[in-house]
Amino acid sequence: MKLVVFPGMMHLLVKQLSLIFLLLFSKSIFLKTPPKVPKVIILIFLTSLTLFVCNFLGYRFLPPVLLGINPGYNTSSLTILYRDATVFTYFSSVIIGALIAYDLRAALKRYKLQTNQSKAFVRYLTFYVSIIIFNLLFLISSQKYFKEHSSSETLTILSRMLLMVEFLFPFIIPGFLTSITKLNFSELMGSDSAHENEALTHLTQVITSNKLFLEPDFSLAKMQYHSNVSADTIRNAIRESHFDNFKAFLNHHRVVHAVALIDGGYLAKHTINSLSVDSGFKSPVTFFRAFKDQKKQTPLAYSTQKV
Template identity: 25%
Template sequence: MLASSQFFAHLDFALMLMCGVLLFSGIKQNRTILLFIGLMLCGCGYLLSPLFGPLEKLSIVWWLNSVAQNALPGMFWLVSLNIFADRHEPKPWHYLVASMTLVVPTLANISQIIFNYDLHHYPAFFGLVTYGALALELVLISHALIEAIRHSDVDLVQERRYVRVSVIGFVAIYIVIVIVIEQLFHWQWLWLETVKYALLCLMLMVINFLLFALKEGTLFDIAIAKKTSPTTKAKHSPELKRILDCMQKDKLYKEEGMTISTLSRHLGIHEYKLRHLINGELNYRNFNDFLNFYRIQEVAEKLAQNEEQKLPVLTLALDSGFRSLSSFNKAFKNKYGITPTEYRNQHN
């Protein structure tokens, strides 16, 4: 059993290292690739224990293993957020929260060395550090899984939807199972190590296949095609004209909770076909971006009108279909490069 578990552990290490090396050239093209390489390196560090056997406490390899193991859940959460963030960069507090899975256990280890005490002699403090960090890890991984499911609905690229949700979903479930077995219940089973590393090997092979065998941009957005404006006078299919008419004339983008499923039922067009039309003919990869085009256009027109000057920007944003001022400001600035207030001042 030991030989088989070490075999799979060595294979896992090689697959992670190979994945990181092959992705290295794309670091400048996409921030998520850099984080994904970091995730692979954390995975390599996690495997140091089965590769080198029992590690001498406080040795360099022990520290590398400890840091990688603690950083892995937070790094996975950041990768998930970035994959599903599209163009919107996660905020600094996201990185701060993710770092807590590493910082808290590391500080506890360092304090034991400096003050020469055993954490187990202080049950309350031990429980707070151990189970607090464990709870944070499970919350972050669960949130990553929820975000994957939630954002899959607005992704208009069918192949990318399945790949992203599958990769994030399987990795999240795997990490949760390992955390529960190893850290929460401390289960001991004869074939447990072999099964764990064999499943990891299978998952890494699938991820490497998805990354390097499928078309570029399936998991990471390397290059996003230029969107075609829905108002551009181009030859559209009859089905797409119906979609554009319901936006321009019926203003369905203003309806609260408008989703691709709701629009599909309203038009009587299958959801798969609807995604294909908006993505294939207009190059939109995200349904919210499609809706926001009309919302921002409406607000921009009102901001430029003298008679609408007294209306607060928040009122205009909510009336157009946005759910919050922050999301509106971000989308507006992405399009015009200035804030709504600055836009209003320039046109009045």
């Protein structure tokens, strides 16, 4: 019996890693924001890698099965050993692909100015995605309904050729990459960005003028009430800034307030726990984490440095 060799599963892991990189840089490409690595994405890849190593060492949750897809030769000679890693990596890759599609859809919806360059880009991109979808459907249908047919090997070769076209598309049709370089994203999305910058400025003014961030239980609903701005507008404005979420936005201003208190000699008469409470934090742990993330040192180290 012939076993799936070590590099066979590596191709799937490399494919997932390429999807992860595409996801990380999709927002940088389309929205001009610094790439961020979500912890869940790191967890997904590490899980795929761990399952692969476990399967390679002989530890399995799912028993090995015969490969049901005709690879171009006798199907009874091939057994899937890395079934756990294959199943998890396949479905997680589908999720990552959906996230990329969502980012792309959000970016395209933000185009307020439809130029010839943006229309060309959308046409090329639609054609490229159509090739990917057709290739996937063709592979699944041919192997499901024609795997016992005499032409199954020919269909397998054809699906591989389509896969090569998918990967070589930017080189076969160089206009695809050229259409991206000709896009002026700041011009296409300028009106939305300006609106969101105005909204963030308004939110900052509301929260600082009344020092609302000093309330430990200050919430998004309260922000809506005080600013007279919808929750979606608040989220979009914060999302387009360097803040990860509304809580990070609040903690930023709380840390700024804590720094001002330290500079004014607050710690000469009070403890750091009191400082966290007077800065609007619910717990000292959250205060320490937020302070260190923003100032790259602890409150005590910052205070000592100022002496």
